[in-house]
Amino acid sequence: MQRSVVATSALVLALWLQVCGAANAAVATHTGHGVASAPSIRAANPLKQMLAAGRQAAANHQHVMVIFDLDDTLFRTAPRSLAILKEWSATPAGQPYTAKVAALTLEQLGYGIDGALGEIGVPASQVPSIDKFWAARFFTSEYLKYDVANPGAVDFVKAVQRTGVQVVYMTGRSTDMQAGTQKALIDKGFPWDPAGLTTRLVVKPEKATPDYQFKGEQAKALAAEGTVIGSIDNEPRNVNTFHQVLPAAIVVELATVHSPNPPALLPGIYAVSSFESAQP
Numbered sequence: 001m002q003r004s005v006v007a008t009s010a011l012v013l014a015l016w017l018q019v020c021g022a023a024n025a026a027v028a029t030h031t032g033h034g035v036a037s038a039p040s041i042r043a044a045n046p047l048k049q050m051l052a053a054g055r056q057a058a059a060n061h062q063h064v065m066v067i068f069d070l071d072d073t074l075f076r077t078a079p080r081s082l083a084i085l086k087e088w089s090a091t092p093a094g095q096p097y098t099a100k101v102a103a104l105t106l107e108q109l110g111y112g113i114d115g116a117l118g119e120i121g122v123p124a125s126q127v128p129s130i131d132k133f134w135a136a137r138f139f140t141s142e143y144l145k146y147d148v149a150n151p152g153a154v155d156f157v158k159a160v161q162r163t164g165v166q167v168v169y170m171t172g173r174s175t176d177m178q179a180g181t182q183k184a185l186i187d188k189g190f191p192w193d194p195a196g197l198t199t200r201l202v203v204k205p206e207k208a209t210p211d212y213q214f215k216g217e218q219a220k221a222l223a224a225e226g227t228v229i230g231s232i233d234n235e236p237r238n239v240n241t242f243h244q245v246l247p248a249a250i251v252v253e254l255a256t257v258h259s260p261n262p263p264a265l266l267p268g269i270y271a272v273s274s275f276e277s278a279q280p
């Protein structure tokens with residue numbers, strides 16, 4: 001474990017030096033106070049670094065993994081939330097808002113539905129019961145059909161798999177969503193290996209466990225069986241945990257939406273706005 005961390009550090013450093021001169025892609029690194037560009041370093045895009053590190057490690061016949069979050073990382077969940085809100089707006093409680101919900105755009109949804117409810121004038125006193133209606137549907141396989149793949153996500157995951165790296169889909173979705181999640185990944189064109197060799201899915205057995213805790217424990221377990229060279233997640237608390245558990249890995253926050261009151265990102269974590277930044 002110790003040796004693997006040191007070896008991975010050396011590998012990442014070597015790749016960093018190798019690609020720094022050639023890369024012209026802008027990258028953001030976190031200073032601990034939000035996102036700031038690093039003008040003094042012409043850094044390689046961290047997604048491209050992951051591909052380079054994957055190729056090199058796989059060429060050395062190592063068991064190498066990259067961890068991908070699902071909700072609001074590989075998948076955009078706003079369409080799922082909007083579909084549920086439309087369903088709510090057809091109920092007696094929601095009918096006064098039917099037209100306003102119909103006019104909502106995906107951009108107005110943000111994280112969850114509370115912001116959108118505020119925008120259409122739903123009183124705060126009604127929000128908890130609508131959240132309950134939303135949660136009873138959002139966290140079920142049936143509604144996953146509304147999700148869309150984020151731009152560039154399918155191509156990037158396929159590119160990672162092609163390097164010889166094992167793709168680990170790690171989600172806070174619980175075990176009862178495992179089959180639906182598998183179907184959603186396949187339906188949207190993400191790589192899926194039925195034998196569980198080039199891809200695997202890790203879901204949360206206990207709904208009550210906080211996602212960051214579950215993911216930290218799982219990342220530790222993966223690091224004991226091979227080398228995790230990178231992880232990508234939209235939640236600041238999760239990426240901080242990955243950075244702490246996997247100090248040599250390339251840890252990336254996909255800056256889409258995230259839960260309220262996020263912690264500051266730890267120094268050394270990368271932020272990218274889209275998987276499309278990995279494209280040539």
Ligand SMILES: [Mg+2]
Nearest residue numbers: 069071072234
């Ligand atoms: Mg997520």
